[in-house]
Amino acid sequence: MFYRQAGIHHTTYRGDRQLFPIPFERWQLAALLALALAAPILLSSLYMKSYVLPWLIWTAAALGLNLILGWAGQFHFGYAAIMGIGAYTAVHATRNGIPFEIAIVLAGAVATLIGCAFAITALRVRGLYLALSTLALQFVMDWVINKVPAVSGGTQATIQAPPLRLLGIEVKSDAGLYYVVLVWCVLVTIFMLNLRRTGLGRALVAVREKDFAAAVIGVNSFYYKLVAFAMSSFIGGISGAILIFTFYHAVTPEQFAVNVSIQVLAMVIVGGLGSVIGCYFGVAFILLLPGIVANLIFAGAQAMNLKIGIELLAHIPSFLYGILIIGFLLFEPLGLAKIYTNMRNYLIFWPFGYARK
Template identity: 65%
Template sequence: MFYGLSGVRHNSYVSDSKLFPVPADRNAVVFFLLLGLAAPYLVSSLYLNSYILPWLIWTAAVLGLNLVTGWAGQLHLGYAAVMAVGAYSAVHAAKFGIPWEFALLIGGLASSVIGSLFAFAALRTKGLYLALTTLAMQFVMDWVLTHSPTIAGGSHASLQSPTFALLGQDITSDAGLYYVAFGWCVLVTIFMLNLRRTGLGRALVAVREKDFAAAILGVNSFYYKLVAFAASSFIAGVSGAILVSTFYFLAAPEQFAVNVSIQVLAMVIVGGLGSILGSYLGAALILLMPGVVNQLFSLGANLLGLDLGIETLAHIPNAAYGALIVIFLMVEPLGLGKLYANVRDYLMVWPFDQLKK
């Protein structure tokens, strides 16, 4: 069978802790990696830049939020704020003539510094109280961006991003910008895949499950919360900088408003807390599905000869999109990543699962 484990034996801890104990999972990852590398030659530039490129960047950002929310269990409603710090820091650094390689690092480090402040709030609060604290910090950042012309240019202004370049070479082609987003997403994915096998990943899970019990076992909960917020913020900062420099081409306050933080958190929850595959699926559903639903409703109205007004076409797809999310969560509350795990687990024992009945 496709997911069969025949011939797979684990006689050591190293073999049992492989990234992909199931060969089919490894083959699927290799297939999609090759598909991603060949994407510029398989799809048009319109779909490449309008759909796939932002999906990859937002997936990297969702993986960063999953690190602090899914792994460490800290509810974060100010994620767009740290993305904004990284975006504006990197753009200003690039404008000063700093190469983009270092500008991205500056954006990530600046976000880590600001994001670490959330960890101090996490030391004193948790749950909904932490969510409100991070939300308050999001509102503070929104105010700073709209009232600081030096940073953002003002409430209705935008900061133009310099041409993105790597190793001194300007990257202006659609394929080049896509590969930048693809490479960053792959790097973040590799980091997250290896994180769950390390002592740091196990400590974060212990803090998530019960920080008091983890402290009794010798796990310094505040230290690991600080690491989680700092690492997550670094990923957010670099993701925000790449988003601005390869997709938006300018930075504006509304790109990192509070609704963006809620949207990214929705991607994490719909995809599945602590699920790497779920981060990809959740980002795809929240980011790409509204456009797909709008097209389907417009096509259906034309086929049925219905004369739907512009306002109706604008609201009905949103309602259907929201209902779709509710249905997904009702079918599997643990997210889309768990749906895949359920199908895989079923196929692992099919057709021999009939023997247990």
């Protein structure tokens, strides 16, 4: 019905390798982009700043982590530290007169440099040992940020981010900040969608599946793992900088602690490893669902005049949120992207379900 494939003929290699060969998917993508561009008009400023803006920023960050975790199959428990490196680099650069356009590139470059320095030693091990090595990166950077005044200003210090300026023009409006985030998220999404169609993407998947087998067919697993860490760190560094300049407007050590690394990791796993659209779903699930559940419970308690303590009301959303995650992982361990794929496949063959057998 919607995903009708009748009349679609792949007569060239280029046509066969299209990102969206089905016309409905192209129309769907165009509609989503139109809604994204019109979001500042359709939504209130509160919803834009509280929901849409952080959703897009963390989606870009989750895509960067998914590159190393889903594509290359390497654990990374220090991704928040990478984002923090980019954030502090961009803030210090702009405070010293460097334009924002150069500062965010510098943030990605410094994050890549430090991430690769740790990766060179960490990639000599694999599995849980690699996870512990990247966790060491998180703890080392936490110590540096907290104990080196030249970086953070002190243990509990807060560094105010300068106003965001593009081409010398200050971006003040919520709509302007939103479009900056939207452009970055779209660029990362396009990069990830095209990555899996390239030789680099196929090499990363080969390393993920079995690095020994990849080495047999001529794929240098250490080199491609290092490239994956470099690209992931670059995306993470810029995402951390954009998070500060468009959402927080100030940087503190607590914003990039180890719990943030675990949160981003949960976004990728719940959304689906190696899936681009899964990152959008996973970030929405992890980041937005707790607030929505909390609002629904508070509204329900007030409507029914329930005498529930404030502390209990505050913990009920977390309890239900945990149940949702556990139940979801039990029934669909491949992530929210798998549910979307199942629905898409059903619509492709509907109403001729027998064609799949």
